[in-house]
Amino acid sequence: MARVRHKRKPVAEMNVVPYIDVMLVLLVIFMVTAPMLNQGVKVDLPKVSSEALPQDNNVQILTISIKADRTYYWNLGSEVDTDKQMDKAMTLPAMTDAVTKIIAAGRDQGKQTQVFIRGDKAVDYGAVMGAMGGLQKAGVGNVGLITEAP
Template identity: 50%
Template sequence: MQKRQKKHALNAEMNVVPYIDVMLVLLVIFMVTAPMLTQGIKVNLPNLEAETLVTPKEQKVITISIQEDGRYYWNVGESVDTAQVTDRATNLTEMKEKLSPLLQIHQDIQVFIRADRSANYELVAQTIGLLQQSGVEQLGLVTEEQDQ
């Protein structure tokens, strides 16, 4: 008696090509929808090529947004947050009155300014001067990455 020869051996490997296709489709979906999920105050930031700053977790951070028309918005938290608004002011004097108590309590607070590219340069300079007079030593400017 002759033994039957098997023409095809069993293949125990898993075919991962369909899984890769699904992952690529999900990646494209997330890449398309992620920019639509961004909320916050509309500020047209200048483009600049610079390094990203890292802040320690326990340090308080104030993110001040200056709009083109001179209105101020800010958020107090543990990281740079442009979507949330803690408080607002219509001019520099009002902002100083509202932020002074906070700046005196937290001496090691880090402040980031994100000003609209069309905002008056004098507003940004006055804000920086006010913050320095209030004792802020750690100050940064927020920009967008430069388009390639």
């Protein structure tokens, strides 16, 4: 008896299993090498010593001091005065209200107000950022940070 042979049709489907294997190998390679990449460039920052800027008579200087216990003090004058401060410690909302009034009074007199923040090195970053947020609510656009000379 003769066998009946059925002709097989060629398979027209693409076999994707090898591609998946290659993709998984590449994924593992990237997962292993990604933590080894440097994020950013190592830079040695310079120490800066500079001369004082010339004073503008139409500008009043507001210095906000933040002590290590997160209390806020302010000083208003014609120059940056780091030795004097207001005697009364303030909370952040009270400082924001005071700055709002100081800036409004300066605008009424036609003066611009420059604001500087002096933060104790023991104060946390959140207190300084809170002060900057309060100053922004008070309408301050630019804030300078005071540091010590090297």
